[in-house]
Every structure is written in structure tokens, then in C-alpha cells.
Amino acid sequence: MKKIALVGAAGNVGRKIVEIINERDSFPDVSITPIGSMRSQGEKIHIKGHDLAVVHIDTIDFSHYDLAIFAAGSKAAQDYVPKATQAGCPVVDCSSFYRMDPKVPLVVPPVNLKDVERYTEKKIISSANCIASPITTVLAPLHQIAPIDRVVLSTYQSVSGAGKDAMNELMHQTKAFYTTMPYQRKVFPKDIAFNVLPMIDVVHPNGNTGEETKIALEIKKVLDRNISIAVQSVRVPVFISHCVSVFVEFSGAITPDQAKDALRLSPHVTVIDDMKNYYSALDAAGEDQVFVSRLRYDPSVENGLIFWTASDNLRRGAALDAVEIAEHLLTKYL
Numbered sequence: 001m002k003k004i005a006l007v008g009a010a011g012n013v014g015r016k017i018v019e020i021i022n023e024r025d026s027f028p029d030v031s032i033t034p035i036g037s038m039r040s041q042g043e044k045i046h047i048k049g050h051d052l053a054v055v056h057i058d059t060i061d062f063s064h065y066d067l068a069i070f071a072a073g074s075k076a077a078q079d080y081v082p083k084a085t086q087a088g089c090p091v092v093d094c095s096s097f098y099r100m101d102p103k104v105p106l107v108v109p110p111v112n113l114k115d116v117e118r119y120t121e122k123k124i125i126s127s128a129n130c131i132a133s134p135i136t137t138v139l140a141p142l143h144q145i146a147p148i149d150r151v152v153l154s155t156y157q158s159v160s161g162a163g164k165d166a167m168n169e170l171m172h173q174t175k176a177f178y179t180t181m182p183y184q185r186k187v188f189p190k191d192i193a194f195n196v197l198p199m200i201d202v203v204h205p206n207g208n209t210g211e212e213t214k215i216a217l218e219i220k221k222v223l224d225r226n227i228s229i230a231v232q233s234v235r236v237p238v239f240i241s242h243c244v245s246v247f248v249e250f251s252g253a254i255t256p257d258q259a260k261d262a263l264r265l266s267p268h269v270t271v272i273d274d275m276k277n278y279y280s281a282l283d284a285a286g287e288d289q290v291f292v293s294r295l296r297y298d299p300s301v302e303n304g305l306i307f308w309t310a311s312d313n314l315r316r317g318a319a320l321d322a323v324e325i326a327e328h329l330l331t332k333y334l
């Protein structure tokens with residue numbers, strides 16, 4: 001029986017990984033160890049019919065595992081992924097820490113699952129950011145029928161993207177607003193309840209944030225380095241699902257109907273035809289698809305389209321990507 005170490009099992013993405021494994025009955029002959037820090041040590045996680053206690057990472061000998069999935073953030077990835085790989089255990093990492101390393105494949109399963117085969121170089125595979133993954137998923141079929149020159153993205157990112165503490169902050173701040181209970185901000189620099197924050201992550205000297213920079217670089221790495229990309233990332237008071245306004249300029253003519261037909265061929269995308277209807281953040285929550293609506297011509301450029309996407313950020317671009325990569329790696333290579 002193969003063994004998987006799941007690091008960050010009690011976090012937002014870790015719990016979603018477990019939910020998806022239970023739903024899909026992934027890894028039938030595999031045992032899974034939930035792993036965390038001191039904070040979640042001993043917490044029970046229900047995996048494949050058993051309540052398993054979270055084990056402290058410092059007690060783990062990775063040489064006893066066939067695969068590790070890390071959903072624990074960049075710091076834990078920096079500190080512990082090398083311990084796993086040096087012990088011979090390949091890693092699927094959900095953090096941004098290794099994504100731009102040329103020796104690490106950055107995999108968005110609907111687009112470049114075959115790149116998993118390159119895991120041998122460093123024994124690490126990175127999964128992509130929760131905007132980069134769904135946007136690459138919808139751009140890839142379009143890029144095949146009409147090469148893309150430029151993309152402009154305005155994101156509407158839910159608080160679950162910032163982890164479970166951020167979800168608690170939105171919930172408690174919302175309650176405090178109505179009850180006049182005092183509430184101390186911990187995660188976001190300004191109130192997130194009833195507000196919209198046009199900055200996610202640290203700001204670089206060029207004015208772009210870390211989040212905006214990651215999104216652009218990751219889409220280029222997976223899809224095509226020649227595409228020009230501009231991003232504005234915004235945090236909104238929504239618990240789950242990230243939405244994006246997408247403006248795409250193509251090198252040649254493409255009609256909205258051609259674009260919709262190309263997207264319909266993807267099993268990972270759902271497109272709506274009715275121009276009076278749309279998909280909201282809540283419509284996408286709990287779903288595996290990337291939902292596309294309001295697809296139309298951009299009247300301001302020669303070959304442009306505008307559309308709206310909604311996707312569950314804890315699934316596509318996080319837990320679902322990690323599970324699909326792990327399934328592929330285990331069945332084909334381990």
C-alpha cells in the first residue's frame with residue numbers, strides 16, 4: 001500500500017483536498033497521514049472513512065512516504081519540501097515558493113498535465129495560483145484557435161484565498177458591525193466586511209503587488225511567454241470563489257460564437273449562452289468547473305473579447321489541481 005503525507009491537512013486547502021479525495025474515492029490503495037504544525041496537532045480529520053489525528057510535521061520521516069502533498073504556505077514549503085525530497089519523497093506543492101523555478105514544472109491539470117513527467121528534475125511539482133489556474137484553463141482553448149497577444153485581468157478574490165484566519169476575520173467583523181462588539185483586525189490592513197480592498201499581497205517597487213506579479217508570470221509560464229498581461233487584484237467580502245473580468249486581444253479575428261464553441265469543448269469549462277444571465281461567485285462555490293458568462297466583443301480594440309469568469313478558488317487553482325496532479329503522478333510514475 002502506498003503512503004501519502006498531507007501537510008497542511010487542517011487548513012482551507014488541506015481540508016478541501018481531503019473532501020475531494022473522499023468525494024472522488026481517489027487513491028483507493030493509499031493511506032494518508034494528515035500533518036500540521038503545533039496549532040492543529042491532534043485535530044481529527046475524516047479521511048476515507050477514518051478519523052485521523054493531525055501529526056506534527058517534525059515527527060515525520062518522509063522516507064516512509066511515496067508522495068507528499070504540501071498545502072501549508074510558502075514558509076513551510078521552503079523549510080520542509082527539501083527535507084521530503086532529500087528523503088526521496090516527491091512533492092506536489094500548492095504554494096508559490098517553487099513555481100517559477102525553471103527546474104520545477106508548474107502544472108494546471110486541464111492545460112499541461114503531461115508536464116508532470118518532469119517531476120524527476122527536482123522531485124517537486126508546483127500547482128498554480130487560484131487565479132492563474134482557472135484563467136489559463138479558459139485561455140488555453142482560445143489561444144489554440146486564435147493566438148492571444150494581450151490579456152487584462154481585474155480580479156474579485158474571496159477571503160478564503162487568504163486562508164482560514166481571513167474567513168474568520170470576515171465573519172467576526174460582519175457580526176461586530178451589527179452588534180457593535182469590538183473586533184481587532186488581524187489579517188487584512190483595512191476592514192474587509194462591507195468593503196473592497198484593491199491590494200492583495202506586498203507591493204513591489206513598480207507598483208504591482210506580489211499577487212498581480214505571480215498571476216501574470218504563472219499564466220505566461222504555463223501558456224505562452226509572449227502574451228502581454230496586466231492584472232489588478234481586488235479582495236472582496238465573499239467567502240468562496242474568485243471572479244475575474246477578462247479582456248483578451250487576439251492577433252486575428254475571432255467571434256464570440258467561435259470562442260464559446262472552443263470553450264464548450266473543454267470538460268473543465270461551462271459557458272452560458274444567454275446574454276441576460278451570468279454566473280456569480282456563489283454559483284461557482286463547491287463546483288469543479290470554471291464558469292464563463294457575458295462573453296462579447298470588446299468594442300475598443302480590433303480583435304478583442306470581454307468575458308467574466310467565476311470559479312471555486314479552493315478547488316480549481318488549489319485542492320482540485322493538487323489532487324489531479326497527485327492522481328496522475330501516482331498512476332503513471334510512482
Ligand SMILES: NC(=O)C1=CN([C@@H]2O[C@H](COP(=O)(O)OP(=O)(O)OC[C@H]3O[C@@H](n4cnc5c(N)ncnc54)[C@H](OP(=O)(O)O)[C@@H]3O)[C@@H](O)[C@H]2O)C=CC1
Pocket residue numbers: 007008009010011012013014035036037038039040041057070071072073074075076094095096128129130160161162163164165313314317318
Ligand atoms: N486558498 C487559496 O485560494 C489558495 C491557496 N493556495 C496555497 O495553498 C496553501 C495553503 O493555503 P490555505 O489552506 O489557504 O492556508 P491556511 O492558512 O488555511 O492553512 C495552512 C495550513 O498549513 C499548515 N501549516 C502552516 N505552517 C506549517 C508548518 N510549518 N508545518 C506544518 N504545517 C503548517 C497549517 O497548520 P496549523 O493549522 O497546524 O498551523 C494549516 O493547516 C498555501 O501555500 C497557499 O498559497 C494556492 C492556491 C489557492
Ligand SMILES: N[C@@H](CC(=O)OP(=O)(O)O)C(=O)O
Pocket residue numbers: 094095096128129130157158160161162200211214
Ligand atoms: N493569494 C491568493 C491565494 C493564494 O494562496 O495564492 P498563492 O498560492 O499564489 O500564494 C489569494 O489571496 O486569493
